Amino acid sequence: MPKHPEHKLQPEDFVNALREMNTYIDVMVDDLVELNARAEKYARLRAAEGHSIADVMTHPVITVRADSSLAEVAHLFVIQRISGAPVVDGEERLIGIVTDADFLRVLGVPGHHPTHNLWHTLEALFVHNLEFPKPENRIADLMVTNVVTVSAEQSIHDAIDAMKKHRINRIIVCDDKRRVTGILTHTDLMRIFFDRVRGNTFKQSGK
Known part of the structure; x- marks a missing residue:
């Protein structure tokens, strides 16, 4: 970096x-x-x-297809330890996004509601009688199609503004043909912050 x-x-x-x-x-x-x-x-x-978004974004990006089954994508999330993925077509162009919050939504769990925290979500999972979707259901039925995007040439400040405005934890980076080139998450932004703090500490200590 x-x-x-x-x-x-x-x-x-x-x-x-x-x-x-x-x-x-x-x-x-x-x-x-x-x-x-x-x-x-x-x-x-x-x-x-x-700094441009290209300097800090994660790439290549794990993507899924609209015709992928819910079971396949849920397994992918667990194996790759991710909480969301862009949905692309046959030409790798962005057509949607799916997150763990979307899985919770179809179960009737308000996992992304601003007034609910992790404990509300866990309570809903264990206390309420949830109707689980069929595992063969497709991501196309679950994904969000109105996706907020940025370009790799934009600044980190642009990405932060967009994430704050739309209250999202990740933002997809696309080229001018809507092909996914990266992803920027709140974790990436925290890494930048701590790298900067660490750099200041090293400078002050003379290391």
Whole structure:
């Protein structure tokens, strides 16, 4: 992974921070503290702009077909230790996505509801009488077709914005022909963060 550029504060970061605070006068000590924190935020965002999604995305990507059975894909998720996969056609073009939340949804379990956590999900699995779908049912009946995508040339900040806006944990990376070239997950983003923290620690310790 390429070395992360340092996000030193620049005048534009303070300008953006002041604009966000909607004030240019009567700056007190507390205002300066808040201004510094906001300016650092913009410096970090600018640093993120220096990395493209291609730098950090996972590739090649495990994909499935729309005519795959639920049993096949569930087994694939377990074996590969993944929680979702893009659905592609015969030319490897994206036509949908399927996740473990979709499997839970067909069971009547609100696994991706914002007010439900893991314990709600487990309770539903063990307490309620669930009607299991037939294992020969196809992914085409389960997949979500309205898929949020980004291109490999976009910045990490673009990906974060899209994931926040649509409240998703993964985003598919496609080329201009909708062919899947990668996937970016919240785990990848956390790895970037910890790599940066580790790099700062090494620098401070002189290693």
